[in-house]
Amino acid sequence: MTRYSRAALFVLFTASLPCLAQKATTSTKAAPPPAASTAPATYVGSETCGTCHEDIGKAFAKSPHAAVDRGESKHGFKGQACESCHGPGSNHVMTLAAADIRNPAKLTPAEVDKTCLGCHRNQPTTSGRLEASHAHNDIACTSCHSVHARGPNGLVSRVRADINAQCESCHIEVKASFAEPFRHRVPENAMTCVDCHNPHGSFKPGLMRMANANEPGCLSCHNDKRGPFAFEHAPVREEGCQSCHMPHGSPNAKMLTRQEVRLVCLECHANLPISSGVVTGVVPPAFHDLTSPRYRNCTICHQKIHGSHIDRNLLR
Amino acid sequence: MKKLIPAFLCAGVLFGQSTETTPVPTDESVVSGYIDLGYRWQTGVHGSDASYRSIVDLGSGPKLFGADFTILNTFLPVGSRFFDRINIRLTDIGDDPYESYHLDISKAKIYKFTGDYRNIAYYNNLPGFADPLFGTGLILDEQAQDIHKRLADFRLDLFPNHTFMPYVEYDHASDYGTGIANFVADSNEYPVVNLTRDSTQNYRAGVRIELPKWHFKLEQGGTTFKDDEQLSAGPGVADYGNSGTPVFGQTLSLNSLAEAYAVRGHSYYTDASFGANPFNWIDLYGTFLYSQPVSNVGFAGLDTGNNVLLNQLLFYTSEENFIASAAKAPHTSANFGAEIRPLRRVRLLPSWFTDRMHTSGAGSGVDTLTTSPTSQVPIASLLASTLVSNSNEAGMQAFLDVTKKITLRGGYKYNWGNASDVILPIAELAGYETGKIRRSIWLFGLAWRPVQNAWINVDFEDGSSGSTYFRTSLYNYQKASVRGRYRLLKNLNVSANAMVLQNQNPTPGINYSFLAQTESASFQYIGGKTWDFEGSYTRSTFYSNIFYLNPEFETPEQSKYRDNSHTVTALFNFNLPGWLGYKTRLTVGGTALLANGSNPTVFYQPQVKLSVALRKGLAWNSELRYYGFGEDFYLYQGFRTYTVTTGVRITR
Numbered sequence: 001m002t003r004y005s006r007a008a009l010f011v012l013f014t015a016s017l018p019c020l021a022q023k024a025t026t027s028t029k030a031a032p033p034p035a036a037s038t039a040p041a042t043y044v045g046s047e048t049c050g051t052c053h054e055d056i057g058k059a060f061a062k063s064p065h066a067a068v069d070r071g072e073s074k075h076g077f078k079g080q081a082c083e084s085c086h087g088p089g090s091n092h093v094m095t096l097a098a099a100d101i102r103n104p105a106k107l108t109p110a111e112v113d114k115t116c117l118g119c120h121r122n123q124p125t126t127s128g129r130l131e132a133s134h135a136h137n138d139i140a141c142t143s144c145h146s147v148h149a150r151g152p153n154g155l156v157s158r159v160r161a162d163i164n165a166q167c168e169s170c171h172i173e174v175k176a177s178f179a180e181p182f183r184h185r186v187p188e189n190a191m192t193c194v195d196c197h198n199p200h201g202s203f204k205p206g207l208m209r210m211a212n213a214n215e216p217g218c219l220s221c222h223n224d225k226r227g228p229f230a231f232e233h234a235p236v237r238e239e240g241c242q243s244c245h246m247p248h249g250s251p252n253a254k255m256l257t258r259q260e261v262r263l264v265c266l267e268c269h270a271n272l273p274i275s276s277g278v279v280t281g282v283v284p285p286a287f288h289d290l291t292s293p294r295y296r297n298c299t300i301c302h303q304k305i306h307g308s309h310i311d312r313n314l315l316r
Numbered sequence: 317m318k319k320l321i322p323a324f325l326c327a328g329v330l331f332g333q334s335t336e337t338t339p340v341p342t343d344e345s346v347v348s349g350y351i352d353l354g355y356r357w358q359t360g361v362h363g364s365d366a367s368y369r370s371i372v373d374l375g376s377g378p379k380l381f382g383a384d385f386t387i388l389n390t391f392l393p394v395g396s397r398f399f400d401r402i403n404i405r406l407t408d409i410g411d412d413p414y415e416s417y418h419l420d421i422s423k424a425k426i427y428k429f430t431g432d433y434r435n436i437a438y439y440n441n442l443p444g445f446a447d448p449l450f451g452t453g454l455i456l457d458e459q460a461q462d463i464h465k466r467l468a469d470f471r472l473d474l475f476p477n478h479t480f481m482p483y484v485e486y487d488h489a490s491d492y493g494t495g496i497a498n499f500v501a502d503s504n505e506y507p508v509v510n511l512t513r514d515s516t517q518n519y520r521a522g523v524r525i526e527l528p529k530w531h532f533k534l535e536q537g538g539t540t541f542k543d544d545e546q547l548s549a550g551p552g553v554a555d556y557g558n559s560g561t562p563v564f565g566q567t568l569s570l571n572s573l574a575e576a577y578a579v580r581g582h583s584y585y586t587d588a589s590f591g592a593n594p595f596n597w598i599d600l601y602g603t604f605l606y607s608q609p610v611s612n613v614g615f616a617g618l619d620t621g622n623n624v625l626l627n628q629l630l631f632y633t634s635e636e637n638f639i640a641s642a643a644k645a646p647h648t649s650a651n652f653g654a655e656i657r658p659l660r661r662v663r664l665l666p667s668w669f670t671d672r673m674h675t676s677g678a679g680s681g682v683d684t685l686t687t688s689p690t691s692q693v694p695i696a697s698l699l700a701s702t703l704v705s706n707s708n709e710a711g712m713q714a715f716l717d718v719t720k721k722i723t724l725r726g727g728y729k730y731n732w733g734n735a736s737d738v739i740l741p742i743a744e745l746a747g748y749e750t751g752k753i754r755r756s757i758w759l760f761g762l763a764w765r766p767v768q769n770a771w772i773n774v775d776f777e778d779g780s781s782g783s784t785y786f787r788t789s790l791y792n793y794q795k796a797s798v799r800g801r802y803r804l805l806k807n808l809n810v811s812a813n814a815m816v817l818q819n820q821n822p823t824p825g826i827n828y829s830f831l832a833q834t835e836s837a838s839f840q841y842i843g844g845k846t847w848d849f850e851g852s853y854t855r856s857t858f859y860s861n862i863f864y865l866n867p868e869f870e871t872p873e874q875s876k877y878r879d880n881s882h883t884v885t886a887l888f889n890f891n892l893p894g895w896l897g898y899k900t901r902l903t904v905g906g907t908a909l910l911a912n913g914s915n916p917t918v919f920y921q922p923q924v925k926l927s928v929a930l931r932k933g934l935a936w937n938s939e940l941r942y943y944g945f946g947e948d949f950y951l952y953q954g955f956r957t958y959t960v961t962t963g964v965r966i967t968r
Contacts, residue, residue: 072424073478074479106720108717109763110715110717117593136761137761137773138763138765159384160407169809169811171813172813172838173813173834173854175854176854177856179883179885180909180919181371181919181945182370185414185436187907188408190408190413190416212518212537212583212585212607213607213647214671215607215647220487220489223491223514224512224514224543226516226581227611227643228581228609228643228645229643230641230699231699231739232675232737234703234785235786239786243786251879251947258877259915263877266864266873267864268786270825270826270864271866271867280737281787287867290866290867300458300459300498300505300558301498301505303459309641310577310615310679312699312701315500316500316575
């Protein structure tokens with residue numbers, strides 16, 4: 001090989017290096033993601049996680065869950081808060097493969113709940129979580145709670161307007177009910193959805209809260225309707241306030257289920273004494289002349305309609 | 317010079333190292349939050365002022381619209397801190413109809429204190445749809461209320477260790493105000509002034525016990541209640557009441573009235589619950605609740621005028637009424653359930669629930685009627701009542717994770733119970749009634765998560781009853797719902813829901829048919845550079861028919877209810893180009909309700925808001941709102957008005 005030939009080969013080799021490098025890069029890009037490691041993973045600590053997931057780490061440090069990192073949780077995981085939910089991360093650190101870390105966002109809602117309830121089983125609000133309709137509909141804890149507290153509301157909405165907005169984002173039809181003229185003051189944020197409903201679970205229909213152990217939650221504000229009365233109005237006790245009222249909103253000024261008071265009453269007090277044991281509450285207001293306006297608003301006289309302490313006909 | 321270069325490079329490396337090891341100062345300030353201050357003008361109500369106050373009730377004046385402050389205790393060493401964090405939230409202060417104050421104080425591993433106070437004005441003075449005086453041209457509701465409801469709640473949680481966490485709580489709820497109620501005599505009724513004054517105190521304390529596999533909550537509480545309602549009228553001009561018709565030639569009237577209730581009540585209650593994960597394949601939960609509220613009532617009334625006891629044709633000029641009554645309602649509830657995971661993809665959820673309430677009451681009284689200056693007729697009464705309500709439910713649901721994206725569920729529940737309502741001696745309207753409930757319910761569902769940011773949920777419930785308590789109860793019904801949500805982009809969400817409930821009770825004499833149907837859609841685009849938008853639309857339909865006999869003539873009638881409403885909410889936000897160099901945000905939108913059917917109603921609440929960031933931490937906000945309310949059948953209840961608000965938000 002002549003000197004010129006060697007020089008030509010060197011130039012050719014040198015010139016081809018960028019191409020080879022580019023090809024190598026291309027083949028790296030085209031290569032499949034690193035395979036998940038089969039070695040058992042170990043804990044690496046939250047600081048290690050924070051070096052790559054910097055934004056999450058910063059937000060997390062301000063969240064209540066940071067107590068786990070500080071060693072204030074009885075479940076341990078001091079300095080390993082991230083891995084308390086995501087599992088040990090050494091393999092993920094080595095391979096950077098998503099398959100090497102547990103991602104709750106890709107788990108089934110039931111598995112997500114199980115992770116959360118591992119620590120939070122006994123929070124005052126979570127008893128009954130297992131039979132709550134949210135759980136049954138696969139609405140996981142993380143649907144409402146931002147575990148990393150990255151959003152504007154932190155871990156969960158605390159301000160009334162934000163709480164209501166969060167519930168309304170799914171329950172659009174309930175939001176529409178509050179556009180009715182007569183409603184509880186939810187649109188004004190004087191109340192929140194969670195004042196009446198327990199989103200974590202209740203054995204009452206509609207996740208209704210209860211007051212004073214097992215009394216209807218409505219009575220925590222409407223305490224004058226609580227009784228017990230010497231003369232009860234049975235539907236109030238047996239089917240609850242919703243048997244006559246639409247609690248979210250109604251076109252009726254007293255938030256009734258019908259446009260006129262008399263129709264609410266007559267639908268039960270129908271003047272048809274059906275045999276006992278089939279239905280109750282049919283006892284008729286036999287003498288009332290409904291063509292007279294005097295009798296068309298029953299609660300003008302039967303004003304203690306929720307129950308009376310002194311009158312069997314709920315007049316006073 | 318060349319010798320200095322390596323030394324300079326080494327120094328650079330050392331400086332770099334020292335920068336990395338220096339603690340990074342926290343970017344959180346000790347005090348952070350905002351306060352919204354301003355003034356609201358209410359431009360005057362065109363139409364019914366009573367409706368405006370019953371529905372909106374916002375007034376003019378200086379206001380503290382809101383404040384939210386957090387104080388982080390970073391200025392004291394951890395060991396000598398009384399608190400770690402204080403959060404204060406205030407809303408609508410300054411004679412607004414709903415004021416609220418909230419306080420959170422906490423110190424990690426030591427305590428958490430929460431205090432909440434709300435003052436809600438409740439004004440309702442709308443003419444009843446069957447106002448007895450409406451025909452005379454006088455519009456006067458006989459159940460008007462102008463009261464303040466005050467609610468306070470204080471709770472302290474202590475964290476002495478990780479196993480036992482005690483807490484105490486105190487709640488207070490009260491009503492105070494005036495209104496119009498009715499004094500009901502045998503053949504006439506008279507609107508009179510009503511003073512409402514009641515309060516409830518609720519004390520409770522408990523402990524949460526957290527063991528590795530078992531968690532318990534034990535709570536004991538008690539309440540006290542008092543209600544001192546008073547009705548009064550005159551003395552002065554005679555009130556001829558709602559019935560202008562003379563009885564046997566005599567006009568009925570009320571000259572004076574003084575009535576007072578003294579209701580005193582108390583209760584104690586127990587709340588115990590547990591949750592457990594004894595083995596990896598099973599979770600258990602259960603609750604036991606017991607309460608026993610008691611009421612003791614004294615009532616005294618004195619009225620004068622000319623009234624009649626119709627069944628004895630006894631006219632009287634005055635009446636003295638003294639009644640004492642007492643009632644108690646022991647109430648027990650319990651539930652128990654489990655989640656069993658026999659296979660990796662299968663969950664079984666058996667559940668059981670019972671609720672048993674037995675109310676009993678008694679009242680005795682003497683009603684003394686003065687029929688002439690020298691003659692008095694005493695009428696004594698002694699009544700006893702019981703209301704028993706027992707209900708139970710048992711069921712089983714099964715969940716199958718077909719794939720990671722699809723979960724199917726199905727189940728069965730059975731409701732049963734009995735109720736009886738007795739007042740002795742049997743007379744007048746109320747007597748002895750019993751009822752029972754027997755209902756079978758089948759449940760089906762599907763949860764589908766086609767991609768990570770989307771879910772679709774389908775629910776179906778089919779119930780059939782052998783008997784129910786009331787004519788309007790759920791009897792043979794089907795309930796179905798479909799909900800879907802998809803986050804198309806980071807800033808863009810769309811949701812849609814559809815629901816239907818159909819209830820039929822074909823029993824002769826009832827013939828109840830009910831249908832409720834709702835379709836909703838929402839669209840949310842937030843965080844856009846120049847604009848964003850959130851809006852929703854809901855169409856809701858109600859249809860109800862039920863048979864009854866006209867009380868006086870026993871002619872067949874149908875109670876019909878129809879409602880077909882459209883509700884739109886929309887808010888457009890525009891980030892306007894800098895105005896005089898200030899960042900400006902314009903918000904346009906509002907809510908509109910248009911309903912047809914049994915009570916055609918429109919209610920519009922459009923708004924325009926302008927927010928100008930004057931400098932860092934200071935923004936000027938102005939808002940114009942319109943309220944327009946109208947009803948086709950009750951035109952006199954309509955109103956329209958504007959409110960204009962302006963103020964500043966100071967942020968730190």
